[in-house]
Amino acid sequence: MATLTCAPTPLAEQPVTHLQDLRRQRMMRTVDTADHVITATWSAPQRISCIGLFGHNMRKSSAQWRVQLFSDSAWTTSVYDSGSIPMTVVKGFRALTWRVDAWRATIFSDRDSAFSVLWLDDSHAIQSLRITLSDTTNPDGYLEAYRLLAGLHWQPTHGPAFGASLQVDDPTELTQTAGGTLAAVSRGAPTRRLSLELRWMSRDADARRLIEMLSNQSKRKQMLLSLFPGAGSGEEIDYTILGRISDSPQIAIVHPQRARAKLTFTEG
Known part of the structure; x- marks a missing residue:
């Protein structure tokens, strides 16, 4: 299991370690909407090709995250950097509900919570990662999430048959x-x-x-x-x-x- 830290420090009763708790009601919640950095380290190298943050409240188009992967445990030797990218996808023109959706509404705008997943083309051997969350205009006044995943993903040569x-x-x-x-x-x-x-x-x-x-x-x-x-x-x-x-x-x-x-x- 990875060791997690977050800066600035989240609420004492809702710490960053809740991102590793399988109980969904155990949330990580920050004290404000300032940029927050989540870091994780492993005692031994791990292969990573997928990173996901689940149950978060960063649903607006202005919300950004940056995922950085490092081959050492001190966050110095970078092997991947996503740059600042949107946490959610803006709805397409045809998907907008006129007179209801705001301009640049996202696919999660009418949902209670959102998830963000980064699927990498290649896997990387890492021992630490850094995730920067940026959503200073979040209307809730804080940032929260209930689960952080990092690991390998697999896709079969042929997709599932019709009938799923x-x-x-x-x-x-x-x-x-x-x-x-x-x-x-x-x-x-x-x-x-x-x-x-x-x-x-x-x-x-x-x-x-x-x-x-x-x-x-x-x-x-x-x-x-x-x-x-x-x-x-x-x-x-x-x-x-x-x-x-x-x-x-x-x-x-x-x-x-x-x-x-x-x-x-x-x-x-």
Whole structure:
């Protein structure tokens, strides 16, 4: 696990270490909207090709972040620098809701929270990273997030087959009153479940990598699944899940050079 620090220091009851806590209600929150720098170090080199910040409130088009990766633990030998880039994507002309959306509204403007993911073309061996958050006009008066991810990502040679299904599970319990009203007797946060099938995996590369990933992660650890990575659209938001694999997948050899797998991921 990485060692995290943040400058200036966040609220004492909502520290930067909450970004490593699997409980979503454990937020990191800053005391103001000044630029904040999050740093992380590892005791040994790690290979990184994906960095994501989840559940944050930096949804405006003016919000920027900068991701820097270093091969040493002292943040001196740089191997990657994203420069200052937007944290969210501005809605396209056709996606704007006229007389409702403000100019330069982003794809997260009408959402309670946002996520930002940086998918790198190549992996880097690093031992430290620095993330600079900049959103001085944030209307909340502070910056917050609940999860920081940094690791390797994998993309199969061929994408999922058509038929991938997204299910929204709402644990709210309903009861009908004597007057006929359908009332909620208990409430819970809805979660998404995404099921997909990989039908055209190569046995020597895709299937072996998937088996390795599932064996290392299994149900014990969180994973990030994105059906439309980097699309910058509402569809990417809907089909990106930070959660766990929720079944015991079977990988079938269906051809001398091909394998198939069915996977289900549950948010949380």
